[in-house]
Amino acid sequence: MDSLFESLEGGENREERLAELARQVSVCTRCDLALNRTNTVFGTGDPYSPLMLVGEGPGENEDATGLPFVGRAGKLLDDILAAVDLTRQDVYLTNTVKCRAAVEEGGRMKNRPPRAGEIRACNPYLQSQMEAVKPEIILCLGGPAAKTVIDKDFKITKDRGKWYEVNGIKAMATFHPAYVLRQRGDDLQSAKRAVWKDVQAVYTEYQRALEEQR
Numbered sequence: 001m002d003s004l005f006e007s008l009e010g011g012e013n014r015e016e017r018l019a020e021l022a023r024q025v026s027v028c029t030r031c032d033l034a035l036n037r038t039n040t041v042f043g044t045g046d047p048y049s050p051l052m053l054v055g056e057g058p059g060e061n062e063d064a065t066g067l068p069f070v071g072r073a074g075k076l077l078d079d080i081l082a083a084v085d086l087t088r089q090d091v092y093l094t095n096t097v098k099c100r101a102a103v104e105e106g107g108r109m110k111n112r113p114p115r116a117g118e119i120r121a122c123n124p125y126l127q128s129q130m131e132a133v134k135p136e137i138i139l140c141l142g143g144p145a146a147k148t149v150i151d152k153d154f155k156i157t158k159d160r161g162k163w164y165e166v167n168g169i170k171a172m173a174t175f176h177p178a179y180v181l182r183q184r185g186d187d188l189q190s191a192k193r194a195v196w197k198d199v200q201a202v203y204t205e206y207q208r209a210l211e212e213q214r
Ligand code: SF4
Pocket: 025, 028, 029, 030, 031, 032, 033, 034, 040, 097, 098, 099, 118, 121, 122
């Protein structure tokens, strides 16, 4: 399944396309992540933005609220965007999987990374979001998003901060905010510096894209 929009082509605006897709996601059972979810987390932001951000997947807070990037990682993402004068309303924000991946540990559910098969099952939704939003730039947040969008062999520590071309879209990956938050001391400073540098490069392209739209 390459696109979920074949039957929706022609005439419909991006909001309508995304709303229909979100409706499909809300009842999706294509993988086992459907079994334990509270809410699906589809995506938010400006469907006309030239910039799409793709994270990994919902965690506990996102599952509870149905919104991407809430909690500490979400706050850091807001700070990262604010450093280049952007808000999450200026971009379109989504994840590789739309349901929380979790494992039971000590009597409670803990977040875990989504498995390759789960990302694969959910990928048609991400691809369809890209078709609807038509971003000129994609910033992948973390290795799983970069492996999904850019290259299955992507290595986040080696390959982040470089531009790639994906079906005519300029794509870059940087560290996931949750990864940055897990660092300490010098590692924390160096991860922050790397993300700041990457986001500035992305912002330059974002401004260029806006100017070309005018
Ligand atoms: S993660 Fe994606 S494919 Fe799996 S159930 Fe949720 S919406 Fe469907």
